[in-house]
Amino acid sequence: MSLLETHGLTAFYGDFQALFGVDIRLERGETVAIIGANGAGKTTLMRSIAGVLRNAPGMIRHDGAEVGALPADTVMKRGIAMVPEGRRLFPSLSVEENLVIGGQHKGGRDFGDRLDAMLGRGAATLAAHAHGSGYWTLETVYALFPILEERKDNPGTALSGGQQQMVAIGRALMSNPEVLLCDEISLGLAPVVIKDIYAALPKIKESGASVIVVEQDIGQALKVADRVYCMMEGRVTLEGRPGEIGREAIHEAYFGAKAQ
Amino acid sequence: MIWVDTIVQGVLLGGLYALFAAGLSLVFGIMRLVNLAHGDLIVMGAYLILVLVTALGLGPFLAALVAAPVMFLIGWSLQKFVLNRTLGEDILPPLLVTFGLSIVLQNVLLEGFSADSQRISAGALETASLALGPVNVGVMPLMTFASAVLVIVALNQIFYRTAIGRAFRATSDDAVTASLMGIRPGRVFATATGIAMVVVTIAALYLGVRANFDPSIGPARLIYAFEAVIIGGLGSLWGTLAGGIIIGVAQTVGAAINPEWQILAGHVAFLVVLLLRPRGLFPRGSD
Ligand SMILES: Nc1ncnc2c1ncn2[C@@H]1O[C@H](COP(=O)(O)OP(=O)(O)O)[C@@H](O)[C@H]1O
Numbered sequence: 360m361s362l363l364e365t366h367g368l369t370a371f372y373g374d375f376q377a378l379f380g381v382d383i384r385l386e387r388g389e390t391v392a393i394i395g396a397n398g399a400g401k402t403t404l405m406r407s408i409a410g411v412l413r414n415a416p417g418m419i420r421h422d423g424a425e426v427g428a429l430p431a432d433t434v435m436k437r438g439i440a441m442v443p444e445g446r447r448l449f450p451s452l453s454v455e456e457n458l459v460i461g462g463q464h465k466g467g468r469d470f471g472d473r474l475d476a477m478l479g480r481g482a483a484t485l486a487a488h489a490h491g492s493g494y495w496t497l498e499t500v501y502a503l504f505p506i507l508e509e510r511k512d513n514p515g516t517a518l519s520g521g522q523q524q525m526v527a528i529g530r531a532l533m534s535n536p537e538v539l540l541c542d543e544i545s546l547g548l549a550p551v552v553i554k555d556i557y558a559a560l561p562k563i564k565e566s567g568a569s570v571i572v573v574e575q576d577i578g579q580a581l582k583v584a585d586r587v588y589c590m591m592e593g594r595v596t597l598e599g600r601p602g603e604i605g606r607e608a609i610h611e612a613y614f615g616a617k618a619q
Numbered sequence: 620m621i622w623v624d625t626i627v628q629g630v631l632l633g634g635l636y637a638l639f640a641a642g643l644s645l646v647f648g649i650m651r652l653v654n655l656a657h658g659d660l661i662v663m664g665a666y667l668i669l670v671l672v673t674a675l676g677l678g679p680f681l682a683a684l685v686a687a688p689v690m691f692l693i694g695w696s697l698q699k700f701v702l703n704r705t706l707g708e709d710i711l712p713p714l715l716v717t718f719g720l721s722i723v724l725q726n727v728l729l730e731g732f733s734a735d736s737q738r739i740s741a742g743a744l745e746t747a748s749l750a751l752g753p754v755n756v757g758v759m760p761l762m763t764f765a766s767a768v769l770v771i772v773a774l775n776q777i778f779y780r781t782a783i784g785r786a787f788r789a790t791s792d793d794a795v796t797a798s799l800m801g802i803r804p805g806r807v808f809a810t811a812t813g814i815a816m817v818v819v820t821i822a823a824l825y826l827g828v829r830a831n832f833d834p835s836i837g838p839a840r841l842i843y844a845f846e847a848v849i850i851g852g853l854g855s856l857w858g859t860l861a862g863g864i865i866i867g868v869a870q871t872v873g874a875a876i877n878p879e880w881q882i883l884a885g886h887v888a889f890l891v892v893l894l895l896r897p898r899g900l901f902p903r904g905s906d
């Protein structure tokens with residue numbers, strides 16, 4: 360049983376179908392990269408897993424349990440955290456508050472959750488998953504990205520793009536997730552900044568998180584991933600290990616056969 | 620000297636308007652919801668306190684303390700089961716629903732309590748006054764103003780210093796991303812409206828002790844509250860207090876010149892501030 364799997368996952372925006380039966384899986388301890396051109400459906404896939412877009416229950420499984428229809432807050436409390444595309448820091452919150460809010464609701468013990476548990480709703484889906492490794496705290500996030508401690512009282516949005524991305528990653532880590540979804544964390548950043556950000560990945564994996572990175576930068580993806588999926592027009596067009604798939608195959612899966 | 624007195628009375632009256640407005644300001648600041656039934660909810664709170672005072676023989680302050688958690692639950696349920704369903708891109712549904720709620724509340728109160736005007740008795744406190752330097756101020760208006768300042772301080776503490784306050788701000792910034800943090804926006808909104816209704820209870824207490832009320836006066840209170848929120852700057856709680864004071868002072872100064880000008884002067888002050896500062900005195904943030 361995989362840590363996370365999708366089965367024939369479909370997704371729609373109104374009448375527009377963005378995903379056509381996507382099957383991917385993530386094993387415990389793995390880093391999986393998802394590559395594909397703009398509009399391929401990578402973000403839609405991440406948003407479906409995270410619960411922002413709701414699907415049929417069986418289309419997504421976490422540890423064997425059907426989670427496709429759960430709302431985002433419940434998915435997060437099960438241990439699946441997302442660094443959303445475009446970072447999406449909270450402008451009204453300082454850097455430190457942006458980090459703190461990433462972990463403060465993980466426990467699943469707020470008033471509404473208790474009410475749900477009393478009414479017998481949601482309790483089963485939360486059980487046993489309420490805690491990750493517990494490694495990530497403000498201290499360990501600041502140790503990972505020391506610059507954030509210096510800027511902790513600034514509004515999150517006053518930082519440079521790379522620093523904002525660090526806040527977005529730190530915010531997701533604060534919940535001690537067992538699955539971390541990273542949507543285009545290198546988008547719009549200078550190469551040296553991208554290097555800094557990806558330098559955090561080994562530590563994140565060491566803390567016990569399995570990771571899915573969405574990347575448009577194929578080189579970066581092949582460097583960090585154990586396995587790669589390529590998407591095109593809402594479908595997975597290629598799956599393989601970085602050493603085993605050739606440039607040609609990637610090119611074809613990325614742009615379609617016609618482009619050659 | 621008469622002018623100092625007039626202005627002091629106006630500032631204290633502004634405290635009452637700030638109390639009317641604080642709950643409205645909180646709810647608008649968090650979920651961009653304009654609650655047209657806010658004034659009627661204050662009147663409903665006043666009747667609840669009145670019932671507790673007459674039926675159980677409680678003092679008005681103790682009665683308000685008992686009423687507060689009841690009002691919290693009413694607000695929480697109202698938001699969770701009714702108003703959350705109206706929130707979205709379109710701003711019209713919440714306006715229509717709260718307008719309807721306003722009419723329903725007025726009619727229910729009319730059925731239950733008739734159109735006779737009522738008052739909550741606070742005994743000797745009602746007429747007690749203090750000499751503050753050259754002016755005499757009523758203890759009740761002074762307490763109203765002090766309560767308004769305390770409410771604003773408390774709401775600011777909740778908003779900027781607590782976990783639920785962080786959740787309020789984050790959800791108001793971006794509800795989808797907040798849900799990725801484990802927050803369920805509908806619950807956060809329900810808690811916010813619950814807190815707003817506790818403030819409504821405090822406003823209801825002073826409304827009912829200081830003047831007569833009947834089921835129809837809610838909309839007029841709503842107008843003062845609106846004006847205070849708007850000239851203070853949408854979403855700023857201190858701005859709401861400042862807005863209340865400006866309207867209060869304009870009204871007492873207007874009344875001192877000509878008693879018929881009291882209400883008009885408040886509305887004129889509102890328009891003048893808006894002309895000079897279209898976004899209010901202390902507009903919050905980027906939006
Ligand atoms: N909110 C939306 N409403 C309608 N269509 C959307 C929306 N978001 C994305 N799409 C469409 O869905 C498809 C997949 O988009 P997306 O998942 O963002 O791709 P990627 O992340 O791979 O660039 C695109 O055709 C895009 O235009």
Ligand SMILES: [Mg+2]
Nearest residue numbers: 401402444543
């Ligand atoms: Mg994308």
